[in-house]
Amino acid sequence: MIHKLKIYILFFVLVLGNNLNAQTTNKNFLSTSGNTLIDASGKEVRLTGINWFGFETAMYKPHGLWTRDMKSVLQQIKDLKFNCVRIPWTDAMLEPGVTIQIDSYGTDSYSGVSPMNADIKNVTTPIQLLDQLVKYCQELNLKVILDNHARIADGYLSETIWYSAKVPETKWIENWVLMANRYKDYDAVVGFDLDNEPHGKVIGSPETATWGNSNPATDWNKAVERCGNAILAVNPNVLIIAEGIESYGGDNYWWGGNLIGAKTYPIVLSKANKLLYSPHEYGPTVFEQPWFSDSTFPDNMSAIWDKNFGYLYNNNTSPLLVGEFGIKTAGGKDEIWMKSFLKYMGSKYSWTFWCFNPNSGDTGGIVGDDWSTLVQWKYDLLKPYLAPEILNGSVTATTSSTIAGTAGANGVISPVGSVTVVNGTSKTFTITPNTGYVVDAVLVNGVSVGAVTSYTFTNVVANQTIAATFKTTATTSYTITASAAGNGTISPSGASTVTSGSNKTFTITANAGYVVDAVTVNGVSVGAVTTYAFTNVTANQTIAATFKTNVISSYTISATASANGSITPSGTTTVTSGASKTYAITPSAGYQVDGVTVNGVSVGAVTSYVFANVTANQTIAATFKALATGSTCLLTTFSVPRSTALPTKNGTFKNIYVLGTNGPNLATVSMGTFNWNLENNGLYDFSFNYNASPWYSGFSSTTVKNLNAAAPTVTIKGSGITNFDNNQYYVNLIGNDVVFVEVSGSHAIYFSNTATSPVDCNATVNTVATTTQKVTNNMLVYPNPVTDILKVNVSGDAKTKKITLHDLFGVVIYQKVIKTGVQEEQIDMNRLPSGVYLLIFEADNKVVSKKIMKE
Known part of the structure; x- marks a missing residue:
């Protein structure tokens, strides 16, 4: 889901030396019997719970702790009559040196606890925090499913199988055995979901999970057996939860949702009554699968569910736990699917709803953006299907x-x-x-x-x-033979004896007038280095150096700037061959960079440029232009800089608008999250979700913030987005929305959940029509929408006329000054991608803008 690991001493002293100091009596672990789930007394039970994610992300802790008390969240889940919580985690949280910080402040909006998280404020590692969560759940009679969601933090979208180069299968199993040992005395922890959504559709690829093809590298059902049996050897009471894959026998389904292969190749564990199959299921909001467009939808869905996983229950093979399913918006096809699936599961299946968190890009949460207010319509769908509480045993020290x-x-x-x-x-x-x-x-x-x-x-x-x-103590030694050609030396030279496993460093020195040409180690070049170290020597080695005449060449860079700005350094600068040189372009007050050309080729309206590895003469030229009328209007419109600190704001925003000029291109951003707490001076989450790879990026830790004082600002770092990084923005709240205004007023970024864009005070944008549109200043634009040639009639008596076509992020696509007497201009739109563009017509001192729709 978008939302949906060699070991070191100190780490395992912590992890294995600090298991929970407790034992339980009257343990109430769960088992399977046919297609039912039963408790320790043999009574039929169902798990009906909710997912709370965060341990699997780079924060290494449940999300929301910046505004909620952890135990209070679990109490709220309990009060909502959920009897289980599924906790995703990542192998990365068990790595040496991984630490977390839990801040204690404020009042929990649900329970009134103040300060929040006081009893966990001294926790410093993710595993310690998970210990405390398990303890809370034990006390609250909440069952826990631990879900191995990813090998690396936030890796759940890039990983298709249960292991990686960094976390091989042996390490994956080792980490699960660690968890099994750690929580074996806590019957709150009833299930281990071994891997989240193994998938892939390229059969035969080492990156595609398979079922029953006897390839240990990809055969998921056999991996479940290897890992499950290792777990059961140390914790025979826990359920081994096996998800499906994506593709089997030509049938493709949701990631983790395809269990067709279990019919022919069932998973066999050392304890048969500890296996629980677990598909995932989602609706059309997550992805518009073909079955949602079938004319018989939703009547077609029962047969699809039966085929992919339901047969396991129907044939009395296994109970089913639907580990993830969720819904984002009320009404429409998504709600039809949701109601149909809940009715299909009825009182037969166990499930854990995705999710508690409101910051899940796919589904949102069961609570709103304040992390506590119940999303009532979602809960009303689930409530009739909730199962009774399942008691935990008592705990004694x-x-x-x-x-x-x-x-x-x-x-x-x-x-x-x-x-x-x-x-x-x-x-x-x-x-x-x-x-x-x-x-x-x-x-x-x-x-x-x-x-x-x-x-x-x-x-x-x-x-x-x-x-x-x-x-x-007997040792073995090896020989390193060092040689140097004329015009330089290597030290030590000749044959050096080195004890097995030790290190040896060599220094290469060129004579006057020469430089190192090349150094080869065992016949392979390591570059023109002046030192080289052999480490952990376990075989004979050779090192050889050659030298060449030191010929230094230099080149010139000629830098010029037009009026109303400067370039530094200016004039002609001499640069040594292979060196680099940085130029700064600075506009005068009231002006902005219009363009920068390097060797006659535009590199855009940049404010700095680096010549790297100079090997020829170069030129750089900068031009400037006056700030457009109204360029500071964004500062006025959004009341920045504000006179006070920025109030606390927690929110996710599905609509992001870029206003003005020279702003970043955020076209692939599907959602932004901004979680700021004034009381604790904490920017806890500033991140983007994308509708294409890399899917997610967070930069709260790299962004420079000054939000707890008058004129609050942020300086963006680490986003990797052009015209966003290194910009300083004033920040303000506009109702429920957040706005960033670049400090010079050139552009603004408006974060909102409203589908209507705020008015851009720098341009008058007319409504898109479907046929010919006539505007003032004697301009006729047609056809609009356009597929190939856009015709612009510019008849009239204005002395100067110019048309400019921009994309919505201010990039100039086409610009032309209209000659006197020309009545019509044609713009070839064929090669432009579909979307909205902005046509600006300037006639004397009047400016008109028009939206153009390219189909």
């Missing part, structure tokens, strides 16, 4: 844990054997090799912490293991 210390041959560990440790205390183990041996490796809970001679477990709250192995 343990007082001690054991650490088992073992040593291999040729050394000892002290203490050895099973050692009892009072919970919350520390224990140190000493590893000592015999004479002639060294420590080879020390494993803590099966994970290497290096060849250490002592190791301390701190804050022990769970059973642990430590094992040491040893190796002989």
